[in-house]
Amino acid sequence: MKIGLFIPCYIDQFYPIVGIATLELLHKLGLEVYYPPEQTCCGQPLANSGAEKEAIPIYKNFVRNFSNFDYVVSPSGSCVYHIRENYDLLEQTNEVRKVRQTTYELCEFIVDILKIDDLSIEYPHKVGIHQSCHGLRGLKLGNPSELIAEHYSKVHRLLEKAEGIEIINLDRNDECCGFGGTFSILQPDISAKMGKDRLEDHMRNGAEVITATDMSCLMHLEGIARRHNKEVQFVHVAEILNSNHL
């Protein structure tokens, strides 16, 4: 199985450690992983700001880099959702269709494609899981609290198996953290307030570590926590899943 690794722009620039954890984990799982060096971004920052036309060259660059793999895997639910949902703007060539169908968020890829849920992890910490909206509601990584359906969560399923882990319960299971891409800049006060509220929920319920499928949410929450000197760690789910003895 030939895997293309997509490391979103902000992870590449600010959180290389998350990219490294993803790559190492995929290697441990015995996969043939390629990192196309000309890759940049999925185009979401522009499109969510209302400039999807200006994002087309970015989309095309993505397709150019990633259409030759069996699967494209990325440690970001939001970027993957954007590719699947909004690349309908491009002419639907075989390459575009393929990229939209085969690009997966990391947890989703492990659970749905590799059909694995026990990665032999040891993680003796109290962990709060922030369910990022685009992963949860867009990619359906879990059942969001609004829908009246059977409860499931692919992220929980992977983390629950970790030895020593204690996943804390939250007062509000899946409320948005307020990052929202350029929303965090266009509406900074509301965005920060949403983040503070989310952070307090995790702290109140005893989280030592806050994790998520998306580093963007964590970057926002961490930014607030550090400003207010809150004692809590922010760890991308790829880093936890990679802390194993495989």
Place this chain on the structure above:
Amino acid sequence: MTQHNQKASLFLKNAERAAWHDETLWMVRQKRDKAASDVPEWERLREQASQIKMHTLSKHYEYLTRFEEMAKNNGVQIHWASTATRLNEIVYQIIKENNASKVVKSKSMLTEECGLNPYLEKKGIEIIDTDLGERIIQLRKEPPSHIVMPAIHLSKEEISELFHNQLHSEKDNSDPTYLASIARLHLRQKFLESEVAITGVNFAVAENGAVVVCTNEGNADLGVHAAPVQIHCMGIEKVIPRMSDLAVFIRLLARSATGQSITTYTSHYLTPKPGGQMHIVIVDNGRSELLKKADYRDSLKCIRCGACMNTCPVYRRSGGHSYHYVIPGPIGSILAPHKHRNNYKDLPFASSLCGSCSNVCPVKINIHGQLYRWRQDISKESTFFHWKKSIMKIAGKILSSNTIYNLSGKVTRWSIIHLPRVIIYNRLNIWGKDRELPKVSGESFKQWYYNKYEKQGQNGQK
């Protein structure tokens, strides 16, 4: 700074009220979750409701004419209003023909939309909103901040003060039961004096010509039964085919709105009372135009339950007035730009696009999808966001070229590491107002990868 952003920031300044507002509406959302989970077929019901609405909208001319025919057979007078002004004129005409000057009205977002109250007041008509929340905001001369709980932005102390000043209640008595009894006494008098009663319409049933109004306070009934003339104002999208379809919506409406299984009163108005008159005004006011827009028409399915407001993390923290349109919250943000694109161009951006609104919507409107679509359409207009467009063009160039992207990343990371704090956290750094920037390392993933693998020509293989 956009209008919504400014008003939202102002709302947040009163931290205690903002927290109360958020928690109260979150509680309503939780009640909705509980009520919905008591219905095992909830998700199928939503789908069915959505399909009934789409079907009806696709044949709205047939259903509206059928409705008109049935209502006329029942002795009802039907009026058609193409615009807000026409609605106001028609209602005024009916009032004048009956030599009336005292009017009571139960909740109707349509008449809010059309500005009926100020229109009639200018003509010297007394028009009293009889829903408690509506009456409160009418006394305060302000618009509703929520479509189901119009005075949710106010504390009981503020209402006590308002009632003391205007209805002569005891000073500083903010006991809700006491305040409700004051309102009741005040409103009962208005009901008894009224000559004309106006209501909104939740559903209009084509097969029998009935209009259905859902209230918790019974104020629509009190008005309609006491006044000799009754006028029901409805948008063209309120028509549904059959009584059996009504059952689907009644099961969804109150559960979505407040978490009740059904509103206290579900009133069916079919015929005029003996010696009385019953009028129905069917209003377009831009709805047929909206129906033509494939990307947006499904917003006409809305049954005005307000669930999208209660669940919206932005609405709960910014208050309804921050949306500066008659209908606030997510649904208001996709309806408003149809009315005036430039005035409301900020509203589709007043969202983190979390998608919770679309999931609670009982008729499955793709609300967050339309917010996204509006962002594209608004940005296309060259007069809007001129500066933003240029930034986006540059960003597009950077992010589509590997070389420029790598260089810009390097410069950014270098700056965060090496520049003094006072320079980085300047006034233009909006991110940094309440948040620290990420702790960056000297190397990007791409550089790390290159050094580890590419240099040896391994391309990712261990």
